[in-house]
Amino acid sequence: MFRPRVAELLWNTTRLALGTVVVCGVLGVGAAWLVERSNVPFRRAWHVLLVAPLAVPAFVNSYAWISLLPGVDTYAGALLVVSLSYFPFVYLPVAAAFRGLDPALEDTARGLGLSSWSVFLRVQLPQLRVALLGGSLLVALHLLAEFGALQMLRYPTFTTAIYDQYRATFNGPGATMLAGVLVLLCLVLLLAEIRLRGRRGYARTGRGASRPPRPVVLGGLTVPALAGLAAVVVLALAVPLGSLAYWMVAGASTAFDAGALATTTGTTLGLAAVAAAVTVAMALPTGWLAVRARGRVSTLLERATYLGSSVPGIVVALALVTLSIRATPWLYQTVPVLLAAYAILFLPRAIVTVRAAVEQSPRLYDDVAASLGSSAPDRLRRVTLPLLAPGIGAGAALVFLAVVTELTATLLLAPTGTTTLATAFWSASSALEWGAAAPYAVVMVLLSAPATVLLSRDARRGLTT
Template identity: 80%
Template sequence: MSRSPAVLVLATLVAALALLPLGYIVGYTLDIGWSGARELVFRARVADLLWNTVRLAVGTVVCSVVLGVGAAWLVERSSVPARRLWHVLLVAPLAVPAFVNSYVWISLLPWLDTYAGALLVVTLSYFPFVYLPVAAAFRGLDPALEETARGLGLGHGAVFRRVQLPQLRVAVLGGSLLVALHVLAEFGALQMLRFPTFTTAIYDQYRSTFNGPGATMLAGVLVLLSLLLLVGELGMRGRAGFARTGAGAARRSRPVALRGLTVPALLALTALVGLALVVPLAGVTWWLVRDTGGALDLANLASTTGTTLALAAVAALGTTALALPTGWLAVRARTRVSTMLERSTYLGSSVPGIVVALALVTISIRATPWLYQTTPVLLAAYAILFLPRAIVNVRSAAEQTPRLYDDVAASLGSSGLDRLRRVTVPLLAPGLGAGAALVFLAVVTELTATLLLAPTGTATLATAFWSASSALEYSAAAPYALVMVLLSAPVTVLLSRDARRGLTP
């Protein structure tokens, strides 16, 4: 299969799909020329949006690093009680979409529509993206380095600063990049908090005035910020490595005894989990049981849930199928071309969802008007946004699959399609299943692209929740929020399952 020209063609088409929004932005910018772009971009309004977006992204990254690294150290390196439980609770906020988190906070505290409110909500929503890789990095550190440093007279603070923190750099930068990209792409939470950024301005311009040029140029600035983040993170990562040169003897580090600091540490973790998880869940529950007056439309909830599950299932299958040739080529035919094709899908997915939606709306109207506001265009947006989730799992499964089986089948005269059906797909089944599950869960809570691209009359859990909450019908929105959280809960299990094995109770 890896040597088939058809696989290379398929992977090239997938990369072209992933890069479609970027190509649209670049092409439109070239089309209007420098003078047109300058007139649309160099304005006071754009400067205000840039200031709001950058300061929110920077503030969220700083707060997420402090919370994520601190929580990871307590769980992985200290004697805090119930470490397994705390790990699961610290990952669990990822099951609550940021716009649901925002809905709870703004419904309970209407005066939270400030920079501080936006910073609070997005930080509580995204700090697990730093916690997860840092916790994993802590588990992989060689405890001998720390023991040597302590033997030389360094205290716990100095060991963390001079020994552990340099080794955590890649994990911290990777988590920070994820947080920053999510903040740049966030729409629902910030629109609900009435905090203007590029995403909210693009949506407002498109919906209220159908100002295609203005929205497109704002999208171009947002894409440029995303690309700068990617390049900056790569440069800051550096080339230094801290891996052991030999396997050595696997040993668990000895937890640092907190002694008198145990109670403050437990209070800090309780406060963090309470704000990030308990408050959203309690808020949704409170609105669910408050003033319903029997108005809960179970039939509509069931219909919307069914539509969401159907779209998520089709998107998961389609996106995973698209990921198969790219992930397979990246392992079995590792060349500059295959690497470039794989990285292209990552670059395309880094584009904020609202930019993807805007590009597909414009392209479909101009090139294929019969596809405008149809399900295939919505599924294409899902594929662009979530391809890496499937490709990473396909690649991981391919790396663990012996090449021998495919070679033996080929030597016995099996055709490429026959090998794909009888050998390749069964061997990659675990990776395909994991990738499909992650795409499925992402689609269940996707809001921005669905708002702009969903066919008329099609409502998902996210868009039904958005319609009710935007009308300040908080009780009516609560059932949709609860179902989304319940469907997203498996993310916690998937992300925390392997990590729990490395922790002592």
């Protein structure tokens, strides 16, 4: 562990994580303030466009940049690409927090003579602490787990080094050692976020009168604000989509096998559907117990599921490789092991929606059915599952879309001969066949687009043009 190479990887990973958190914080908070608290024109459209980069996986974004600008494989290039991919993780919670702030506090501050900048620093920003820290934590954890984008940009971090070590020594101790350091970094991040968040609350004691905030008039700053928002959208969205369109048309390797694309798409959709079903089936009892049987055991069970999702995918895959080889060698490189990795990584996405559905499902309905003589299995089929159907469907959709674009665990665990959209894209782009990789990226973006629409739809209702 105490080697110069580990110190180099630690420096690369730490400075990229810190730089990405700072850039995403500035972009996310600035864009959220303009959309939620200013009179910038076309606020609804800007909101959708600022969420849309989530539909483009980070490794597809890096493919777009590196294929157009080969010299972007530097620290500055890596910082640019990952920041453009991850800043919506800060923008979304901060924009939601802005919508929940009490405008009376801001009006009072302005009435006391504070400028708009002072109101932001002294009134709004302290109330955004939880949202900003939560979004920053998501950005940092995604950065620590990122493999495809950084490998394509040839920027060495712990994740890329673990993969290279695994390919060189096949489950050697070097990869396990690097994975241990990466897990420690994740734990440090989680503890730091809890420490910085503190226990101070900013909630109102009463509901008060619901009224929209008065937007800040930008005046002469309207044009610079529009230019800034346009620059972010062009770099984060127009560049990757334009690059995909270019390589689809002009790539020297554009001639691809449509049958192979259809087969790969079918395999990906099949794996995603099975993974969604398995993960939701695991989330259902966990979410139900967390609400209907509150206690230490159910709480521990629920919280344990979040631990796996906070660990980088390559660490989960490496652990399953080690376990399957040593304990169950007949399961190595089989679909069940791959599905187990998907369940570990994406189980919280299903639990959150299932638990919310259970919270909104009155226990009274089940009690009435029991009093009428309905058996437990019959109540589950006729009462409980129909009430939980929206939450189950939302959780399944989130897991489905996450599996479609998952790369790292699939590369290490997919059975021989099994190719997904992500791995097919990775194989073509690694061989510098930009045109051949483009169709697989386009399909992934199209499949990810519905999630972006769902994320922006509810928030868009609260905006005025």
